[in-house]
Amino acid sequence: MKRLNRKSKRVFFADLFYQPLVMSLTKAYSDSHNIHSRMYVKGKPKRLSAVFAVLKTKKWKTCMARKTKEEAEKTRAAILVAAEHRFYEKGVVSTSLHEIAKAAGVTRGAVYWHFKDKVDLIKCLADNTFLPHEELLDRLAAQDMDDPIEALCANCCATLNAIANDPSRRRLLTILMQRCEYIEEMKALIVRNYECRDRMRARLEAIFGKAQKKKKLNVAWTPKTAAQAMQSLVAGALLQEMDWPRPSRARDKARNEMIKAFFQALGK
Numbered sequence: 001m002k003r004l005n006r007k008s009k010r011v012f013f014a015d016l017f018y019q020p021l022v023m024s025l026t027k028a029y030s031d032s033h034n035i036h037s038r039m040y041v042k043g044k045p046k047r048l049s050a051v052f053a054v055l056k057t058k059k060w061k062t063c064m065a066r067k068t069k070e071e072a073e074k075t076r077a078a079i080l081v082a083a084e085h086r087f088y089e090k091g092v093v094s095t096s097l098h099e100i101a102k103a104a105g106v107t108r109g110a111v112y113w114h115f116k117d118k119v120d121l122i123k124c125l126a127d128n129t130f131l132p133h134e135e136l137l138d139r140l141a142a143q144d145m146d147d148p149i150e151a152l153c154a155n156c157c158a159t160l161n162a163i164a165n166d167p168s169r170r171r172l173l174t175i176l177m178q179r180c181e182y183i184e185e186m187k188a189l190i191v192r193n194y195e196c197r198d199r200m201r202a203r204l205e206a207i208f209g210k211a212q213k214k215k216k217l218n219v220a221w222t223p224k225t226a227a228q229a230m231q232s233l234v235a236g237a238l239l240q241e242m243d244w245p246r247p248s249r250a251r252d253k254a255r256n257e258m259i260k261a262f263f264q265a266l267g268k
Contacts, residue, residue: 079115080121080125088175097111097112125172129168129169138203140155153259163238233259
């Protein structure tokens with residue numbers, strides 16, 4: 001075999017290692033024009049050190065970090081969507097993480113990277129849906145309103161209508177109420193549900209307490225009993241709505257009238 005001189009070796013190794021590396025860099029790096037301007041002179045590749053010079057630049061590192069973060073977020077979102085549909089179709093206990101990974105188009109290792117187990121998956125799904133409503137109640141409790149009961153009534157109607165008419169939220173509530181067996185392996189989810197219930201009741205009591213101070217709450221009610229009654233009303237309304245496969249404007253109207261009648265009984 002003929003020995004390669006120094007120049008031939010540079011060409012050989014450039015063809016073997018350098019050009020594939022440049023191709024991968026060009027594909028990954030959004031600002032490919034800058035890469036080409038640094039890598040080539042009159043169509044010929046420069047020394048391999050030019051590649052590593054780009055790898056060390058702050059712009060390259062920032063780009064790759066941003067890309068990695070964006071890809072991780074997309075993967076996580078895809079897993080959540082796949083889990084929501086699989087849990088809805090088969091139930092939580094009957095669905096495996098392997099099935100969720102396959103539906104999401106990722107590996108099972110990717111699922112475990114983002115979520116500890118199925119319970120962690122459901123908790124994240126529930127938090128994405130219900131935490132915004134908890135934050136809204138926090139704002140209502142913090143505001144100094146002339147009539148807290150009227151504001152809470154409007155918020156309750158709007159929230160239930162939004163849940164009832166959103167396909168994703170309907171699926172999630174159906175999962176939590178009808179597709180999930182609350183057995184020992186779901187203990188963490190049970191604890192989460194209890195904590196959510198207690199937080200919501202505390203927020204409602206705070207709002208009704210303000211209404212009582214402003215003499216807007218009927219003397220037949222206390223903030224505690226009003227909060228308990230409202231939670232029962234909302235839970236019953238949602239459970240009844242989940243018995244139907246799709247939303248209905250007629251049911252929305254009937255539910256709104258029921259809620260308004262309840263709040264009229266709370267007020268003076």
